[in-house]
Amino acid sequence: MLAIFLKTLPFFLLIGTGWLAVRLRILPTEAAGWLTKFVFYFALSAMLFRFSSQLDLAQLFDPRFVAAYLSGSILIWTLGMVVAYRRGLALDEMAIEAQCCMIGNTGFLGVPMLLVLLGEPAVGPVLLVLSMDTIIFSSLITLVIGIGRQGRFRLSVIGPALRGVAANPMVVSMLAGLAWGWFNLPMPEALDEYLSILGAAATPGALFAIGASLTGIQLRRTGPALWLSFAKLFLHPLAVGIAALFIFRVEPFSAGVMIAAAALPVAGNVYILAQYFNVGVQRVSSAILISTAVSIVTIPVVIHWITQG
Template sequence: MLAVLLETLPFFALIAVGYGAGRIGFFTPEATAYLTKFVFYFALSAMLFRFSANLSIGDLWDWDFVLAYLLAGTSVYVLATLVALFRRRGIEEAAVEAQCAVIGNVGFLGIPMLALLMGEEAIGFNMLVLAVDLVVFGSLIVIVITGGRDGRLKPAVLKTVGLGLLANPMIVSIGLGLILSAARVPIPTPVNDFLILLGAAATPGALFAIGASLATKSAERLAVAGWLSFAKLVLHPAAVAICALWIFDVEPFAAAVMIAAASLPVAGNVYILAQHYGVAPHRVSASILISTFLSILTVSAAIAWVTAPGFGL
């Protein structure tokens, strides 16, 4: 594990640099917001578009993979919801806590880091994880909170969810890339070089932005945040491993990537949703902060396990 820890340290060191810049005020929250927009709308989208344009939907889609990840995530989601309800939290807070337990930072941390540590072939499987997170669980929290407030599910909610997905640049870039691939349209060399250059900014930009955004997070409500961090960093990857290796027939490398992706800390977009709906933002903030720092060890342990000789056999 030590060798893997040393490999992951540069990634977390870059997060620490961003955190330091944010804490001393050198990088303001406004600057962090604009850097995040650059990574989200340009650098990461360029990386995903270029990669998906060189894939076919047949190469990308794997029912065993999707079902294994979906079953594992649903199991942990239900558990986190029941724990919240047992603590007499409302359905809205339960939905937000469940989101913390299953949605990892796949876009900003997982895709760039695992691509470098496990090879570019890991990006496709990360894209599948990201798709399930965005389409299924990302839609679920909006439906539960909105439905809970209105007392029933209105058709307008589904329209809002659909438009939100279509406006997500990661979904759009993957979709456009797959369309280009299906049409067998090659990317011209100058355009490909441009995408490589722009996409190369995704890793340092995303990691720095994660750190800078953590500088504004508080560590309040530590007991609940500790439980949610445990659910995300331990229970989620454990459930994914059980589903991928023993319930479904997921190919070993694909299972390895899925488990590594599940070991990632709570995603920043959960905080955005919590703040938008006014539901437990401080609790989510603390969960992101704690899980990100602890993930230095948990991500390294997960990657060390899934890259060890004989994994999945």
Template structure:
């Protein structure tokens, strides 16, 4: 257990370094915004493209894996939605809470960390989780929030939804990389070195940006944020573990990667969505702060269980 904690500690130390730099104002908010944009559009996209371009596309898609993740995550989404509606929240706010409770920081934290901790074979499962989160559950959130607004139906969200998917560099880079792999195109040496150099900036840049973004958050609306954090860090990995290992009989290694991805704290892009829709912004912000802090202890426990079972 101590060994796993020490392996994950450098990743969280990078997050802490970003927080300290931003909290001290040595790294101003404008710098955080530009660093995040660099990681999102360039470094992380290069990493995802390079990873995807090396995959065996014929073996990538596993229906059992996708069904297990969809069912486990969907069950937690329903629970979080039901609790929010029981608290008499409007449909849009309830949908945002449910989305927050099931969307982990797979892009900025999961891709770099899980590949290092669990090996190169984790790339495919992590990318499948990331794709399902970005496409299916983000689409569900957009449709529900739009439908909840007076005078607008769900179909009004289709245009922005499609543009959001097409304009997301993580999705575009993964699709482009998979297309490259599917056609078995050769990777020229200069291009491969370029992608490796640029992609190498993704891990430190993303983790530093996560920490820097947390420095500007205040802990308000603590009760719902604590509930969301418990759902995300405990119930979500438990649910996908049950569906993967006990119902759909997913390969143990792939199931472990799925559980690890589900154990990650709330993703920063959920805050961007909350701001865009003007829904539950403070709750989402606090949930990101609380879940990220708590994940310093919870993620090593999950990784330890996965690697020793």
């Protein structure tokens, strides 16, 4: 267990370094946003394209894996909606809290960390989780908030959801990489080296950006934030774990990667959505801070459990 903790510690130290750099004013607060854009549009996209181009699409898609993750995640998403409804929140607030309960930081934290800790066999499962989060659930929250704002379902709410998916560089890079591999296109050595060098910046850049972005968060409305953090770090991996291992009988290693991805803290893109729609900003930012801090302890436990079979 100690060995796993020491392996995960450098990733969180990088997050801490980003936080300290902005806190000590070595870098300005705006640096977090620009670094995030660099990672999002360039470094992480290069990494995802390179990994995706080496995957066999037929082997990547596992219906049982998809069914297990979706069923467990939808259960927690629905639970988040119900809890918010019982507290008398509006539909858009219910949706943003439900999103907090099951959207983990797969892109910026999960891809770099899980691939290093669990090896190349984890690439396919991690990309499947990332695809479902960015395509299905990002579209879902946009639709629900649109319905809440307009009072009923209209075709006009579909456009923003589709545009959001189409403009997401992670989705575009993964699909482009899969298409490259599907058509068995040659990868020139110079292009492969370029993608490798640029993609290598994704891990330190993403983790540093996470830490830098946390400096602007102040803990307020900790009651809802604690509930959202608990749902994300404990209930979500529990739900997908039960679905994967006992209902859909997913292959054990892939199920473990799925559970590890579900155990990641609340994703920063939920905060971006909260800001964009101006809903639940404070509770979302607090949930990101709390869940990220607690995951320093919880993620090594999950990784230890996976590596022990």
